[in-house]
Amino acid sequence: MKKRFSEEQIVKILQEAQIADTQREIIRKYNISEQTFYKWKRTYGGMSVSEVKRLKELEKENAKLKKLLAEQMLVNEALKEITEKKW
Incomplete structure (x- = not known):
């Protein structure tokens, strides 16, 4: 599913909503639902654009590390199976 707004755009919209008189104006302006806005x-409430970028980087790094860990665990399991077999 493709997102209509990037994280950076979302933060800017939320910052605009803090300045605006009502949140409903922002919701109408960007054609989003109230549920989406509150989600x-x-x-992202209270975050700056740089913090969102850093969060995105950390999430990518975390996913990469999880993948590496899973691969290493598979290798270890295979080595255990090989060593336990009697030749």
Whole structure:
């Protein structure tokens, strides 16, 4: 599923909502639902654009490390099976 707004855009929208008179104006302006707005607010509220970029980098790094760990665990399991067999 393709996102209409990037994380950076979402943060800018939320910052604009803090300045605006009502949140409903922002919701109408960007054609988003109230649920989406409040979900964004819960997730990205109070963050700056640089913090969102850093969060994105950390999530990518975490996914990479999880993949490496899973691969290493498979290798270890295979080595255990090989050593346990009686030739």
